[in-house]
Amino acid sequence: MDETVTPLRIPPQMSVYADKHNVFHLLQSMLSSLVIDQPEDPISYLISLLQRSSTDIPRIMLLGPPAVGKHTVAKKLSADLRAVHVTTESLLQDPSELSAQARQYTLREQEVPAELLVRLMQQKLNNLDCFNRGWVLEGIPQTRLQALSLQQAGVIPEHVVMLEAPDDVLLERSQGKLVDPITGDVYHKTFIWPVEDTVAQRLEEARSLPETQRLSELQRHRCEVAGLSSAYQHVLKIINSDQPHADVYQQVLAFVRTRRCARTPRILLLGPPGSGKSHQARLLSEKYKMVDVCCGRLLRSVAADGSALSEKIQPYLDYGRPVPDALVLQVLEERLSRVDCSCRGWILHGFPCDLQQAKSLQESPHQPNRVFLLELTDDDCVERITLRATDPVSGERFHAVTRPAPSFEVQNRLKTRAEDSTDTVTHTLRQYRMNIVGVQSVYPDTLHIDADQDPHSVFEALESRLTAE
Template identity: 40%
Template sequence: MEESEQTPLDRDVNKLLIASQPLSGGIDASTAPHRIPADMLQYGEENNIFEMMQSLLEQLLIYQPSEPIQFMISHLQLNNDSVPKIVILGPPASGKTTIAMWLCKHLSSSLVNRDILSLRFSSMSSDVYAEFQKTEYLTSPVLIHLLQSRLAEDDCVRKGWILDGIPETREQTLMLQTIGIVPRHVIVLSAPDTVLIERNLGKRVDPKTGEIYHTTFDWPSDVSIQNRLVEPQGISEPETVQKLLSYHRNIAEITPLYPRILKVISADQPCMDVFYQALTYVQSSHRSNAPFTPRVVLLGPMGSGKSLQAALLAQKYGLVNLCCGQLLKEVVATQDKIGMVVQSYFGKKAAVPDTLIMKVLVHRLIQPNSLTQGWVLHGFPRDPDQARLLDALGHKPNRVFFLNVPFDTILERLTLRRMDPVTGERYHLLYKPPPTMEIQERLLQNPKDSEERVKFKLDLYYRNLAELQEYYPHAISLNGDQDPYTVFEYIESGIIAPLPKKVH
């Protein structure tokens, strides 16, 4: 996260977390990698240790309890760090109340909006409420006070909450942040004003259930419901235009206060589509502030694009690009003792034993840049035994991707590859044909690209695929039969997103 996007509380918490780290290089061990257990970061991410500590520190800074130890114990016992905390904003007639109600039903959370808080306000002092009845307006301090007391109740603490149309102004947003009411997801619905005005004119409300209907787009089939629908106040065109002007003025000041957690969704589409987009977003996890060193394994058949994706990852994130076959060739070139042994297997065209492969691979994995920058490995492991061996030696990957490409596509990609023996230029008879007939006539095919050899390699891969997928249950499967940069975006999002939380 950029410094400018961090709230003061975020900065204070991160400073405290950094200061509490006992090792001079931070948790990524950039200055002392040998002192860090290889599985420390994996354990921290799998158990959400950083997020847990960050939440504790936030609560301590907000409430400043006299008994901090007991306070932290009570907070951990609540076990509610992952419950929904959602804000849904939008102009009049954008459907935010409907979406909020549907999300509440789906997530079993508590709905809170201005109307609900107004009803609670009626139980306060008669003089204050009498003034409210005259103006029909809750001042910001009163609204935030009511909201704070509502969110502190047991159902909101245990099951989470969804705020419908709150906060309404920058002032209210800052007041919420000051008292520690910070959502995890903020949704802003958006639609053209002309559409919203037309929608508002047809709005009807069921006074019994609070459900909102529309004379054109969402008319109930039940006659009894139709008969009891009423036209809400304040939906005329002049009133709607005035509300839209006020909304646009306020929302422009609110959105910058939620830079990392806000998503804009078009409300000018079927309500069910809006709901599913909102649901997908609120069920997603934001990128963690925890220090993270990627250890990525790309699995897939030959020709699935692993080498290209590894190169893209290495280029963008500075990861060490580890191709097992290339490592073996490099060690042979050194002509040292291990290289001579590997060369003997190459000479016999025999498979290099797993133990020898691991010796070469581990030597590269323990180099400082691999430990501090992270790595992306492809070409290994090829079967469950190699995967277990990699883990046993302390180099367990924290992200695994399967690139799935149809059998026929692999054959097309590989068997049509050719090379010009004169220039060394590589061609593909379908995707990159030679420019002249003269060049085409002298093109050669690498023996490993013959159809027989490709089918043999594919058979070996698919023979081990099911067991590898079982060994890596949290691996991400991707469609590799699409534009390489689209595949890269999916891989990138899988690396940036935190691991799924454990379900106890």
């Protein structure tokens, strides 16, 4: 820790009030709008922004490969949310000089440059209808370069939906498409058929691209999908489109409604040693940008910073004794009061470990609003911990079964920590089982997660409950 820099802290009372009344989300939304629109009179602009209840206005991107169903979902979504449906075609049809320039590229069957696309988007989204009603972008952006250009220009979505389906399904869907000449709605002979006979009777075959072009566009999407997902990972939801259209749409609608105006996350992650708390905390922190607060790691960091508090903590760490609750709470109070935790939220693990610690945390200004308990049997915990070892050279941790060392050289230099011995782990688990009942009594709404599955499945289970109301 740099002693010359004083971390910015928000008074606990202010933090609690701000979270209760969604102040940080409001400030973020207002700042984002200022960057996008850059009004000449910021004060009047912000007043009008507050008057229109800006947090209820959707900003959605719907992405995916050709024939995945983007148009049908986007059209219905924009109608249900009363948002503006924006497509590449609608941008090109605008009677402006910029649109005329873009049309010249399409006539030559060339891609519209990212810079010109950004200017078209800014022009469109600055219109009063998009400003007041929000927008649903269909198939924009198509590349990571376009995504980064839009981000730099301040076009920031609140939700990004990536529809996916196997290639063979997409190629089958690309054939047999039908269009309603009156409404422009897209149907299919096999996958989506209109309910009304009058609509079915007037359907016309949609223009079909040559197979080579369909394959080329599909391959292009596959090359870009990783970059697009990375650019929007903190607001992204991937949905399998190879299921009934109604089910796909309901998942999309639930996602864009659930994540809006979410509370600042203050997550408490409980579980026995070896259940994967640290790994899941890191994954959640990386995706949702919340602060990963590991109590043990935090205590070691403070003990090493040379402060007056470090002199009180270091002796306990040197002799392997538990740090008194009063000191731990003092350290947590300081860390959770910083502006990054107040604005982005936090995920705490390694504390509390017993009933008294849970009561003390609950009486503090930093009460969690989500509590997860990773469930794992003692036998599985012992197997996970006792078979793991650390490479002293790289610092990487390996496991004899799930992640063996890559070579004999690395295998021979692996070190096992004393606290990872079977006797020590068994004793720690016995203490955990005795104390967890008391901790749960303080948090009756604890959400239980089965940790006896692969880490990705555990993360998906955590994520689905995190984003639920």
